[in-house]
Amino acid sequence: MKIATILGTRPEIIKMAPIIDEISKRNIDQIVLHTGQHYDEEMSDTFFRDLDIRTPDYNIQVGSGTHGKQTGLMMKGIEKVLLDEKPDIVLVQGDTNAVLAGALVASKLHIAIGHVEAGLRSFDMTMPEEINRRAADVCSTMYFIPTAESAINLLAEGYSRKNLFITGNTVVDACFRHLKIAKKRGIKEKSLKELNIDKMDNILTLTMHRAENVDVKERVVGIIEALKELDDADIIFPIHPRTKNTLEKFGLFDELNNLEHVHIIKPLGYLDFLLLTSASTLILTDSGGLQEEAITLSVPSLTLRYNTERPETVTAGGNILVGSDREAIVSNARKILDNKNFADKMKNAINPYGQGDSAKLTVDAIEDYHARGLLDIVA
Ligand code: UD1
Numbered sequence: 001m002k003i004a005t006i007l008g009t010r011p012e013i014i015k016m017a018p019i020i021d022e023i024s025k026r027n028i029d030q031i032v033l034h035t036g037q038h039y040d041e042e043m044s045d046t047f048f049r050d051l052d053i054r055t056p057d058y059n060i061q062v063g064s065g066t067h068g069k070q071t072g073l074m075m076k077g078i079e080k081v082l083l084d085e086k087p088d089i090v091l092v093q094g095d096t097n098a099v100l101a102g103a104l105v106a107s108k109l110h111i112a113i114g115h116v117e118a119g120l121r122s123f124d125m126t127m128p129e130e131i132n133r134r135a136a137d138v139c140s141t142m143y144f145i146p147t148a149e150s151a152i153n154l155l156a157e158g159y160s161r162k163n164l165f166i167t168g169n170t171v172v173d174a175c176f177r178h179l180k181i182a183k184k185r186g187i188k189e190k191s192l193k194e195l196n197i198d199k200m201d202n203i204l205t206l207t208m209h210r211a212e213n214v215d216v217k218e219r220v221v222g223i224i225e226a227l228k229e230l231d232d233a234d235i236i237f238p239i240h241p242r243t244k245n246t247l248e249k250f251g252l253f254d255e256l257n258n259l260e261h262v263h264i265i266k267p268l269g270y271l272d273f274l275l276l277t278s279a280s281t282l283i284l285t286d287s288g289g290l291q292e293e294a295i296t297l298s299v300p301s302l303t304l305r306y307n308t309e310r311p312e313t314v315t316a317g318g319n320i321l322v323g324s325d326r327e328a329i330v331s332n333a334r335k336i337l338d339n340k341n342f343a344d345k346m347k348n349a350i351n352p353y354g355q356g357d358s359a360k361l362t363v364d365a366i367e368d369y370h371a372r373g374l375l376d377i378v379a
Pocket residue numbers: 009010011037038039040043064065095096097098128129209211241242243245
């Protein structure tokens with residue numbers, strides 16, 4: 001059996017790492033194809049080193065661009081590789097443009113598709129991610145689903161129960177394994193080391209990059225106004241390149257950077273980032289992966305969005321949706337910072353994303369489908 005894994009952005013590398021590793025351990029033939037959507041050292045290469053996974057066999061270097069251009073270039077590059085390599089199954093992860101491109105190309109070549117992190121729904125079709133994940137699900141053969149809630153989304157859309165596998169999320173595998181490694185290694189990145197996070201009482205880790213937030217000036221302003229008020233905490237903000245660009249465009253970068261309690265640093269490698277998040281009192285984010293990691297690490301999170309495709313984190317009690325509303329961000333952050341009982345309750349939320357054996361369950365299911373000849377039937 002040959003498995004082709006398609007990835008292209010930071011979260012896909014992190015979440016596919018445990019699966020790539022598991023495939024290697026079982027000596028299954030595999031290729032890894034990088035779309036090149038993320039290309040800066042700190043958005044891509046650093047993760048292959050930190051997570052100790054094989055370097056991609058192909059990088060089709062699509063770079064940045066509009067959705068149409070990026071997806072089109074990906075489709076062209078992926079098609080060539082799949083025609084040459086003829087894998088038995090193509091794995092795509094999550095909801096990026098690589099997932100859409102990979103799923104469209106593989107399905108037209110009649111190659112089985114495994115969608116890792118399938119079934120999530122924000123029910124917000126203005127998000128490119130919602131379009132990508134829904135389209136990928138239509139094309140897929142096997143669905144690796146983090147939770148029962150996401151399985152219910154797929155059942156409600158008429159997908160066959162037989163092809164659904166509730167595996168948890170591979171981010172838990174990555175997080176557990178690499179936090180141990182990170183603790184042994186210690187902080188490597190100079191900008192984080194210099195902040196002396198051991199001496200900080202209240203660390204707020206902030207990440208944001210979601211187009212519907214950072215590309216809209218009023219939303220960014222709402223978030224910055226809230227950050228100004230939380231001046232008794234140290235806000236550490238490893239900034240995504242998209243966000244750096246738009247803050248500069250809106251003329252807001254210097255205003256934020258000049259706040260004494262806000263520390264803007266470049267994006268961190270996975271090990272350094274885990275050391276930062278696990279030491280945090282609170283995580284403020286619009287990231288999908290970070291909502292999952294926060295509850296995995298027992299750190300309360302406030303999500304800077306008005307909806308989430310990860311509602312389990314909210315119902316479990318570990319995450320609150322605050323959007324970009326200054327008052328909602330400040331009042332909820334204050335409860336976590338000032339009220340120990342409130343914070344403890346959030347910390348005790350039960351992680352809905354599994355035990356850290358998601359990669360094993362995923363590859364078990366693929367081997368079983370292959371042995372039963374089911375990967376050959378993609379109709
Ligand atoms: C993409 C995904 C998003 C995911 C995120 C993870 C889509 C539609 N979006 O968003 O779902 O949550 O990755 O981080 O697939 N840039 C650089 N260097 C890089 C990469 C990007 O400077 O290595 C800058 C470019 O100016 C680019 C912008 O960031 O135009 C946005 O990058 P892009 O890959 O289009 O989308 P993300 O916002 O990263």
